[in-house]
Structures are given as structure tokens and as C-alpha cells.
Amino acid sequence: MEEIHLILAKNLKAFRENKKLSLEKVAELTGVSKTMIGQIERGESSPTITTIWKIANGLKISFTSLINHPQPDTQLVLRKDIQTLSEDHGRYRVYPYFPFENDKRFEVYTVEIDKGGYLSAEPHIEGTEELIVVFDGEITIRVNNDEYTLESGDSIRFKADKPHTYHNSGKSLARVNMILFYPAE
Amino acid sequence: MEEIHLILAKNLKAFRENKKLSLEKVAELTGVSKTMIGQIERGESSPTITTIWKIANGLKISFTSLINHPQPDTQLVLRKDIQTLSEDHGRYRVYPYFPFENDKRFEVYTVEIDKGGYLSAEPHIEGTEELIVVFDGEITIRVNNDEYTLESGDSIRFKADKPHTYHNSGKSLARVNMILFYPAE
DNA sequence: CGTTTTTGTACATTATAACATACATGGAAA
């Protein structure tokens, strides 16, 4: 995932070069020193919100045009490129496929739990829902003092703003797809 | 016009209190110290873009929901509340009615020029257009070595990314409405 | 070509964002 200040860097530089403005000219228009403009463009600085505001106003462009980088229409994500999150002595693995970003209201994970493996999750922010589909194995989910056992092909949806646990209660590796959903307030 | 970091302050505090989260909890969710969260909420700090990004992601809300404060449906602007911009020894006055803001692509001024008054304008950013309607008096506008004389009821539209001048060529006070328009790229 | 000007970067300094720690205040529990 690209860092926000690098996105800003690209957008600002692209805009400036497109308009054929010098650093000095931008400094004059925005009231931000040309040194700082240069550092921002090179990704060497994470400007404060007031600085970004000065730039957006001085250049007469929107705040978001500086921080939104156009998503490609198609995005391929290979497992080998995914950073794995493991714990319980490596007995489960979480693969973040599509992490949260700005205005998307959900994120997508895949979770593998070895036989006997156990996963305890802290409550997510209020309102969060979890949608799970089991692909392989058997999983027992405990939430709100209720226990649900799911097998391959089963699914469940629950409010995830309370503590909850996952347990591989079957005889083989369990694999599930998990969607975390954050409803708009 | 409200300062950007105060808008952020309000939005963040409103969100946190609405969700009934403590500063400490927000700090834990976002990876930003609770001291900093507190200072941001009190408007005592202009956070960097990376800090805002951490907050938006940790709270699972969009970047813009933190910086956009909802415009009221109706906005009344009285002349007495407008900050006047004068020069040429006070022989002209510029009244900024609706200044540029974020995603609006234009701003609105009224300009008064006394008899004989003269106004020289630096080029605006590339692509900028000016739309002028004359209400009273006579004005001569010079742009690109061309000269246009307008009387009450006349109007003109021109590319304002080159130097241009306004001159009250009539016998009385001249008043015009001016719109500066910044086309999207 | 050499000279001048324009443009972006390096450097040194100041202002302030960000953090860790300690403190004060206001309930809840006893």
C-alpha cells in the first residue's frame, strides 16, 4: 500500500509540471516556501494540514485532488505478495487481500487456522460487522457467549464490536474468507 | 472562513464522542498518542498528513469526513462583513463575496473603481477565466494588447492567465461583478 | 562558446508536531 505522502508528492509534482510552474512560482502562489514545496514533491516531508490547505487554495485545486490517486480499473493481488500475519505460535495465518482505504467501507481477509488452532480477536470499532464464509474444515466461532459451528460452505454474519474467538474444531486445516464491514454512521 | 485545523478538530471530537471512545482508545486504534489526539481535538495542533491518515484508517472513516464540514444550505453574506481590499491610493475596492474553497471551481468578487482609477492585475494561474458584468459606469479592460470598453449592462469573458488591467474610463464610479473561474484540468 | 538567468537542491536554523511521563479532575465503588 502506497504511503499517503508519496501519493501527495506525485500529485503535486504532476500538477506543477503540467501547468509548467516553477517551484518559486508555486511558493509565491501558495505562501509556502519553495524549499518545502520541493521536499514535499520528493516525498521527503509529510506536510501539516495547514500547509496542504495553503497549497490547494493557492493553486485553486481541491484538497482531495492532492491526496486521491486514481485507482486502476483492475487490481491483481497474488498470494505471494501478501504480508502474512501469524500468531498462536504460527498456528493461524491472516492474509489481508484488500485492506481498508479511504472511502471503501470494508476490507477483505483470508484466514487459515491449523488443526486445534485458536484465534482471539479484540473488539473492532463500534458498528463493525464481520461476514465469514467457510471454504475448508470446521470452525467454531464464539461471540457474546454464543457458540456457532460452521463447516465448509457455511457462513455467518455478526456484530464484531465485542470480543470474539475462532477455533478450528475440526480434524483438518480450516480456511475462511472474512469481510470486515464498517457501516457509515 | 474557518481554519482547516479547527474543522478537523470538531469532526474528530464529534466522531469520538458519538462513538463513545476515550482518547486512550482512539490512540490505541490509530497508533497516534493520546496527547496528540487531544491536542488535535482542541485545535492546538495542525497534524501532518501521515497522522491524519493514521487516524482515518484506525477509525475506519474516510479522509474527507475529517476535513469536510457540511456547508449550510443557505449562506447570507452582508457587505459590512466583507473584508475590503483596496489599493491605488484607495481608488478602487475589491469585495471578496464567495472566496475559493476546496471543490468549488470559482470565486465571486465585486469591484468598485473611482473615476480615473486604475487596477493592474497579475496573471492568474494557467487556464483561469474571468467573467465580468458591468453594473454602473464605464470600464476599459486591457488584455493581450487588446482594449475593450464596457458600459453598464455589458459583459466580457477572457483568459486571465496573462497580465491585464482595468481602468475607469467614464465620468463616474464604476461597479462590476467579477467571477474568477478555474476550469478542472 | 562564455555570461547571465533560471531552476531545483543542500545546508543551517527555527518553529512546532509527536511522544512519554506525570499530574489533576471527576465520578464509581466501598
Added chain:
DNA sequence: TTTCCATGTATGTTATAATGTACAAAAACG
């Protein structure tokens, strides 16, 4: 009450954003 715990604020320190000046390379000019 008294004690305890939770929450937000004040304080001191470090990291870094922001600026002004000086410099180097490239472009424009003769």
C-alpha cells in the same frame, strides 16, 4: 466520606516540518 479508577490535560523532550540563505546545474542569451 475515603479510596480507586478512568479520563483528559499539563510538562518536558525528541523528531521533524518549515523557512531563509547559499550553492550547483541547466537553460537562455549574447
